Amino acid sequence: MSLLELTQQLMSIPSISSNREECHRALDWVIGQIGDLRGLYRHDFEYQGFRSVIFSTRPERRSGLVLNAHLDVVPAHSHQFTPEMRGNQLWGRGSYDMKGAAAVYLQLVKDLAAQNPEDRPNVQIQFVTDEEIGGHRGAERLVPEGFVGDFMIAGEPTNLNICYAAKGVYWVTVHLSGSPGHAAMPWQTQNPMGDLSRGLARLLEQYPAPSEPVWRTTATPTGILAESSHNRVPDKVSLKIDIRRVPEHTQDEIQADLQEFFPGTRIEVVQDSYAHYVDPANPWCVQLADMQQQQLGSRPQFYREHFASDARYWTNAGIPAVCWGPSGANMHADNEYLEADSLETYHRLMSLWMTRF
Structure with missing residues (x-):
């Protein structure tokens, strides 16, 4: 053939x-x-x-x-x-x-x-x-x-x-916790969505989404997971992030950024490839x-x-x-x-x- x-x-x-x-x-x-x-x-x-x-x-x-x-x-x-x-x-x-x-x-x-x-x-x-x-x-x-x-x-x-x-592949899931309750009475809850939004804003400030190909590390949010209803503040919420790092940017440096942006949270490394x-x-x-x-x-x-x-x-x-x-x-x-x-x-x-x- x-x-x-x-x-x-x-x-x-x-x-x-x-x-x-x-x-x-x-x-x-x-x-x-x-x-x-x-x-x-x-x-x-x-x-x-x-x-x-x-x-x-x-x-x-x-x-x-x-x-x-x-x-x-x-x-x-x-x-x-x-x-x-x-x-x-x-x-x-x-x-x-x-x-x-x-x-x-x-x-x-x-x-x-x-x-x-x-x-x-x-x-x-x-x-x-x-x-x-x-x-x-x-x-x-x-x-x-x-x-x-x-x-x-x-x-x-x-x-x-x-x-x-x-670029190397570095997938993480950030797990945030709070105190659940009725969404009509937010003063009685600790909403993890607030910590998520503040951390996400800092993430995107440090790693802004490029509008054209660029040789630098990118961090792209790809999903928010929360088991809740419209009228319930969740007790847990998770953020999935796809990070593509250039060879000169180490995993330890990225991990330090994530811990600064999302303090007190659990950061799960889903994939870490060279x-x-x-x-x-x-x-x-x-x-x-x-x-x-x-x-x-x-x-x-x-x-x-x-x-x-x-x-x-x-x-x-x-x-x-x-x-x-x-x-x-x-x-x-x-x-x-x-x-x-x-x-x-x-x-x-x-x-x-x-x-x-």
Whole structure:
């Protein structure tokens, strides 16, 4: 099958992160497509019911180059799992994020299997099934298990530019307490909504919502929870906050702000995920950009991203890692699409890049 056909076949499997059966069906489809390994090594990994598979040219878990693709996708309308070509654009869920890159990685494994063993570079190619829900049972576990290397690439969609940094995820719920009572007699109550509103005002003053992309920490309130009726002052209220922190802003600093804004409250950390950062002057990053410039005639841009990827687990372990993948637009949206011709370009570039390891 062509790269486009491989992508379309993968897209037709509705491997939403919460559906383990379909995610594992996509994984088994990849394994089935590779067929005879011809001396390659296959490592099957499972943690808490979440499966991953790694194909390597060496028996050891550590390699020179690590490539990582996730097969899970975010929820979508049923029609989005029927791939549709519109000119050069492949529309549908997962086309851009990131079954196009996964199809390229699948083909790369087949390419490696067809090579003479002595000619194979020192590479491992990983397929995981939980990136869209944090990667806590896939990539986050693979790193301490030793599936690492000298350089790591996550095939996230970047339009063939190089993402070298991304914000960390810090989700908290602030729990406030008061004294309940009848809303018609507020003087007999201690309304936690007042403390919430005052704290929220200070939060938004310190972390104002940007009107355009900006590289700083953001704190976005996403929900207020209170079990009460219209005529009852609640005894408890909770505020959910989605915080995206830049690498230079620590969790301790954010926690100190929250304690100042909401004194005497319980602050529950729901998720605390690493930020992603590698110095763009790192020799591997420079060589990758040089190679692409030599092949395509233009140098890729180095840029920072606002959402997380699995690359953060490698940089947290001190391993240089970037996101670098095909072209398209509108990940997670109803109009998600992949530029189909970027598959061949990405495959050609990655094939060349692997020979350096």
